[in-house]
Amino acid sequence: MNHYGVIMAGGGGTRFWPLSRQKKPKQLLNLSGSDLMVNEAVERMAEVIGKSNIFIVTGELQTADMLVATAGKVFPRNILSEPAARNTATCIGYSAMEILKKYGDGVMVITPADHYIEDVSALTDVLKTAILAAEQQDKLITIGITPTFPSTAFGYIRCGSEETGNIKPVLGFREKPDEAAASEYVASGKYLWNSGMFIWKASLILEKIKEYAPDIYAELEKIGNAMNTPEEQEVLHDVYPNIRKMSIDYAVMEPSASRGDVLVLPCDCGWNDVGAWDTMSVLHEKDENGNVLVGDVTAIDAEGSVLYS
Template sequence: MAPETDFRPIILAGGSGTRFWPRSRRARAKQVLALDGERTMIQRTVDRLAPLAGPERVWVITNDLLSGTICGQLDCVPEKQIVCEPAARNTAPAAGLAAFLLERIAPNSVLGIFPSDHVIANESAFLSTIRQAVELAAAGENMVVLGIAPTRAETGYGYIETGDAFGENALRVRRFTEKPNQERAEEFIAAGNYFWNSGMFIWSARTLANAVREHLPETAPLLEKIAASWETPDFRRVFTELYPKCENISVDYAVLEPRSSKGEHHSNLFCLPANFGWNDLGSWAALYEHHLDQGNADSSKNVTESNGGLAYHAGGNYVFSPKKFVALVGVEDIVVVETEDALLITTRHHSQDVGKVVKELAAKHREDLI
């Protein structure tokens, strides 16, 4: 990354993390929990980016329920740069708003869009990859997505199909494919030119802003008006009035997929293959696998975060019950998570379905539990 490049990380932290219920709640979502060590997920995200951009360059897009907690956890980030969405509108309006704001404030800046809740095992390799991505994004109207080399036929991730090589390390993007079924996922792995979509994107503020103008012509004027009111007495009123009118759509669907349809040699859309130990911790099963990779399991592959415990003829289990002694007897591949007011018992195989519990609780108006 050239020393003169003005790199600005944009951290998206508006999600509710329902698949980590009951630890995760609306006002205590996954990104503000310490699921992997003492630092919270969002703190670790800012920490790993620090060698490339100090906290004064970091922006966070979140919501009113989480903003107070995030401000407390990220007291090094200017409070005005922790922007609270008045309504959830997915990643395209969030990233687009950042682009329009930075296009006005720092027109030559390069933005990195980062989820707030990923785990990166090899941070030096991560930084090296980001530096390459920033250089490519700064070299023109280029859009760069970090692609993760798949290790299994995963149906829970989107995929990137790549084509010709570009430069030393990048590949041209042919198309994006949303979460496939098992058969298609296995075909992707066999093909050898597919990568998992990490959800991390690098582009200049101007490039992203122009892409939003092109592909979201009704939303772009709303975001521009919001950005124009930044640091004026009218900002919150304008934001609250206009933002809910923005299209509810992901940046992948809104910008990247239409751009890839232009053909790989005309889209300026590139994949930078990455190998830095990435995990998006999308479920309790994913957290279990991460602990396994870190060597935090016993000889029977039980991961237990509790006040002592034992396992007898039990294996492959994940338990979180920090105040209680836990005994596992004759059980396999289960997940047990205890909080002050709730107890989750499921299998690792069904841990992706935990979010459905939250939907059911909402339908039953159990606001105390969500």
């Protein structure tokens, strides 16, 4: 069975303003000091997916810069440009339709572009297990991060007690909790952080979108029917901006979990969602005053600050 990697890189990165802007969001920035975030995501994906099958979904405003940034790493034809931001259900559905119509069904590994992974080999091992599981059964699979503290910044996945080869059933999803609930979740040992990484067959996720969000699927089907025709881009630009905004969690994952159709693999890989300036402390060490200093910076009477030059 074919394997495909899809990197979601369409966000505006507004929480990293003014460094991150609409035309150059955080995924096109070098925040770690090693490489652009999107290129780090491509390198991680290349551990499990061949170069020719790695796709990036990004916004129209970022497409030109994305082509330059990923030159030699991702084939230009695999940069999918969204005419408008319509949230993850449409982003994932569009990429699944592109794969199914143009390349044939297969297992998709979907990751955001703005994650920091300390232990790439640990994530790689878990993704390989997930790909094999997705090949063997028609289940939606997600990666859950073993929580290291009661975070109120992440959503949580409630796991069942049964376990087959480190794969657990998902009983439900929880939104970002308050401190008391987060502490309860972590203490119970039954919850994982929701990473936003998914593994499933392209045909299966489209079936689930059709079942649980039929209006979104109907519009994606119009786009799919125009693929490989001269009208493809015209239909994409006419239809895509009018699709209802909805996350894949709300559209598909939550109702699917209630029917026992979602599995999770726990992962301990030093994961973090690089969402805003305060997460820079994950990427860089603090000085003796608790400051994160990036670039040519001199800190005078500064404590607990992020200083970027």
